Amino acid sequence: MAIRVIGAASLTRDLGRWRQDEPGSAPADGARRSSRPAYVALAESIRLLIHDGRAPLGVALPSERDLATSLTVSRTTVTSAYALLREHGYLISRQGSRSTVALPPTVVHDGTKPARSLLAMMAQPELPTIDMTYAAMAAPVEMTDAYTTALQGLPTYLGTHGMDPVGMLMLREALARRYTERGLPTDPEQILVTLGAQHGLRLLLNVLTTPAERVLIEHPSYPNAIEAIRDVGARPVPVPLRPDGWDLDGIRSAARQTAASVAYLVPDYHNPTGLLLPAEGRAELAAIARETRMTVIVDESMVDLHLTDHEIMPPVAAFARGSEIVTIGSASKSFWGGLRVGWVRANQSLITKLLGTRSTMDLGTPVMDQLATVHLLQHADQILTVRREQLRSRRAALLDALAEELPDWRVSPGAGGMSLWAQLPAPVSSALAATAPNHGVLLAAGPRFGVQGAFERFLRLPFTHEEADIRLGVKSLAAAYASLTPHAAEPLAPMTCY
Numbered sequence: 001m002a003i004r005v006i007g008a009a010s011l012t013r014d015l016g017r018w019r020q021d022e023p024g025s026a027p028a029d030g031a032r033r034s035s036r037p038a039y040v041a042l043a044e045s046i047r048l049l050i051h052d053g054r055a056p057l058g059v060a061l062p063s064e065r066d067l068a069t070s071l072t073v074s075r076t077t078v079t080s081a082y083a084l085l086r087e088h089g090y091l092i093s094r095q096g097s098r099s100t101v102a103l104p105p106t107v108v109h110d111g112t113k114p115a116r117s118l119l120a121m122m123a124q125p126e127l128p129t130i131d132m133t134y135a136a137m138a139a140p141v142e143m144t145d146a147y148t149t150a151l152q153g154l155p156t157y158l159g160t161h162g163m164d165p166v167g168m169l170m171l172r173e174a175l176a177r178r179y180t181e182r183g184l185p186t187d188p189e190q191i192l193v194t195l196g197a198q199h200g201l202r203l204l205l206n207v208l209t210t211p212a213e214r215v216l217i218e219h220p221s222y223p224n225a226i227e228a229i230r231d232v233g234a235r236p237v238p239v240p241l242r243p244d245g246w247d248l249d250g251i252r253s254a255a256r257q258t259a260a261s262v263a264y265l266v267p268d269y270h271n272p273t274g275l276l277l278p279a280e281g282r283a284e285l286a287a288i289a290r291e292t293r294m295t296v297i298v299d300e301s302m303v304d305l306h307l308t309d310h311e312i313m314p315p316v317a318a319f320a321r322g323s324e325i326v327t328i329g330s331a332s333k334s335f336w337g338g339l340r341v342g343w344v345r346a347n348q349s350l351i352t353k354l355l356g357t358r359s360t361m362d363l364g365t366p367v368m369d370q371l372a373t374v375h376l377l378q379h380a381d382q383i384l385t386v387r388r389e390q391l392r393s394r395r396a397a398l399l400d401a402l403a404e405e406l407p408d409w410r411v412s413p414g415a416g417g418m419s420l421w422a423q424l425p426a427p428v429s430s431a432l433a434a435t436a437p438n439h440g441v442l443l444a445a446g447p448r449f450g451v452q453g454a455f456e457r458f459l460r461l462p463f464t465h466e467e468a469d470i471r472l473g474v475k476s477l478a479a480a481y482a483s484l485t486p487h488a489a490e491p492l493a494p495m496t497c498y
Contacts, residue, residue, distance in 0.1 A: 003098055004237070004257045006055060008062035008070035010250055011046075014054050014242070015071075018045035038073060039080035046081065047090055050101055051427050053219045053454030054240035060098035061091070103453050129437065130473035133444040135271065135418035135462035136337040137390070140383050142376065143336055150371035163363040165355055167193025167343070171370045174377045175329075175343055183314035184345075192351050192358075193365050196342040197301045197330035201264065202228050204297055204326060204344065206357045208262050209234045216254055216263035218246070220421070220449035220458070222271045222299070225264050234262075238451055243412065245275050248284050255292040262295050267316055269302035272449055272460035273421040274414020276306075282316045289324035298327045301342075304334040304384050306416040307392050323347045331373050333418065334384060341365060341373045391418065397467040401474035406481065411461075419462040427456035428484055435483055441476035 019041050036044075049055040061067070064082065068075040082099065085091040089104025157168075166172070172188035179186035194200040209215060211233035217226065219238030229236045237258050239250045246267070254260065267277035267285070277285070289296045298316045306312065317325040323346070330342040344354060376383065395413060398420060402411055410423040424432075433445035446455030461477075463470060 003060045003100065004056075004058070004254060005060045005098065006062060007249070007253060008066040010247065010253075011049075011055070011062055011067060012070040014049055014240070015042075015045050018042060037080075039077045039084065042071075042073075042077060042081040043084040046085060047088075048457075050090055050103065051454070051457055052423075053238065053450045053458075054242070055101050056219060056238040056240060057101050057103060057452040057454070060100050063098075128472075129440050129442060130465065130469050130476060131442045132462055132465075132473055132477075133442050134337075135460070135464055136333065137387065137418070137464045139336040139338065140387060142379060142383050143339075143372075146372040146375040147368065149375045150368050153371050154368060157367050162367055164367075165358050165362075165364045166351070167191065167365060168367070168370050171341075171374050171377075172343075174374055175345075178377065178380075179315065179345060182312075182318075184318040186345060189348050190345055190351065192344045192346070192354055193370060194328075194342040194344060195362065195365055196332055196340045197299060197328045198224055198228065198342070199340075199362075200328040200330075200342045200344040201225060201297065201299070202232070203354045203357055203361070204328070205229060205232045205234065205262070207350070207353045208295055208297075213262065214258045214260040216251060216258070216260045216265075216294070218265055218270065219451070220272055220446070220455055221264070222266060223444075223448045225299070226451065229264065236451055238454070241270070241273065241275070246277055246281055246285075248281060248288065251285070252288045252292065255288065255294050260292075260294060262297065263289075264297045264299065266299045266302070268298075268300050268313065269305055269414060269416035271302060271417060272419045274307075274417035274419065276310070276313065276415040277316070279311075279313055282313065283319045285316060286319035286321070286325055290321065294324070296325050298325055300327055301330040301333045302417045303329065304380070305388060305391060305418060307388060307395065307413075308415050310415060317345065323350065326350065331376065334380070334387075335373075335376050339369055339373065339376075341369050391463065394463040394465070394467055394470055395420070397470050398461060398463040398474065401471045402461075405474050405478035418464050419460050422459045422461050424457050424459060428481075429456045429459050431484055432459065432477075432480055436477065436480040439476045439480040439483065441473050441480065443477070 019038065046055060061082070064075050064078045068078045082091060086093060086099065090102060091099040092102045093099045169188060171193055172191040175191050176186040176188045194203065205228055209232055213234045214237045215229045215234045216239055217229070217236045218241045220241065226236050237254055237260055239254050240247060251263070255263070267282065269276055285296065300315065315327060317327050327345040328342060331339045399411065399413060402409055402422070408425050411420050413420060429446035433443040436443045444460055446458035447453055449455055449460060465473065
């Protein structure tokens with residue numbers, strides 16, 4: 001089986017100014033050089049990429065010759081850096097094959113599944129607790145009217161058996177209109193109503209994958225999507241998400257090297273980073289799907305939550321020429337998490353296959369929820385304008401609180417969504433999540449959003465609570481961070497060399 005390889009150009013780009021003591025502190029020409037040997041600086045910079053999930057576990061680094069050429073350093077420098085990484089357990093060498101990225105045994109991680117939510121803890125702390133493990137808002141005031149209207153319309157359906165696995169026509173027509181208005185002509189027959197986006201993803205994985213099939217994902221990615229991929233017996237293949245967006249060359253390369261037939265991506269206000277894939281990237285992604293004969297499942301759960309002044313992007317499927325792009329959506333993020341209504345937009349032949357699979361899992365989406373969703377979609381502009389303004393205000397409160405309480409944390413607000421992706425000065429995300437409940441806050445550790453222990457230097461911070469709760473949560477977070485042992489809170493201890 002072929003091993004995935006990180007390209008020398010991609011690794012060079014991610015390493016940035018790896019020779020400087022403080023990356024980005026000075027221009028490239030005349031920048032102050034590190035007092036460390038070049039090979040040590042290179043090894044430590046690669047190690048940071050491994051901890052951040054941007055050099056995925058199990059993937060091979062470029063050849064020594066290729067990386068030396070790309071970095072314009074001697075091959076001896078790269079050879080020595082790789083040797084230092086092997087010595088400390090960050091590279092595994094196997095006879096007859098390339099060395100692959102790993103984490104040493106001293107780095108505690110779960111190699112099969114991400115850490116579970118702290119919501120499952122047996123003992124709850126006595127002090128008031130801010131739960132920051134989820135990114136979802138309370139229901140809008142219009143939710144009562146939506147269900148009142150649904151109740152009034154219910155008698156029409158009481159004379160039937162009430163089970164419609166494809167979804168009621170009224171709702172499918174409303175969804176088809178929304179896609180058409182966004183630049184993607186859609187017929188109601190191309191819509192399957194589901195029990196949320198997660199349900200739609202699971203149906204698609206059941207149809208499109210087989211056991212041991214490889215599914216490309218962004219890294220980081222939505223934890224429940226990673227679980228769904230694993231639960232159908234498929235294998236998530238991480239493609240690192242760069243700070244400025246998607247590595248489309250990396251997606252193309254990974255698709256070719258792994259022969260992945262499916263990808264799961266969130267290009268509209270990515271969870272957890274809030275990043276948005278621009279129009280040219282969407283066109284290229286569709287082209288990659290065609291070139292590699294890969295079906296891309298695009299999750300649009302966050303599509304309504306744009307929080308900056310930018311051009312609204314057309315759906316990725318608008319750039320498709322055939323069936324290479326399948327879209328899933330949900331009413332949960334736009335309106336309310338308790339409204340378990342989602343949908344799949346695909347060609348009619350795939351919808352038929354999904355219906356065949358669905359009959360083994362459930363027999364349809366509740367009528368009341370579908371009727372309520374129709375009402376909410378009719379008033380979507382009014383509802384979403386208010387919710388977006390709430391999210392902007394709460395995001396500003398979170399950024400202000402972090403700047404005051406944790407100024408050494410690096411946070412870049414995305415273009416939308418419901419959360420920030422914060423980079424910690426040290427790889428202590430799991431330790432922080434473990435101690436945080438004692439200080440009144442529940443956290444989802446960074447490794448939940450990756451595979452095989454990545455993202456110990458990151459934390460997802462939702463801004464869906466009221467502003468007062470957000471500020472209290474950050475104060476509690478700062479107290480928890482301060483309580484970590486000095487050793488745990490230090491940056492990565494330097495590698496020793498002899």
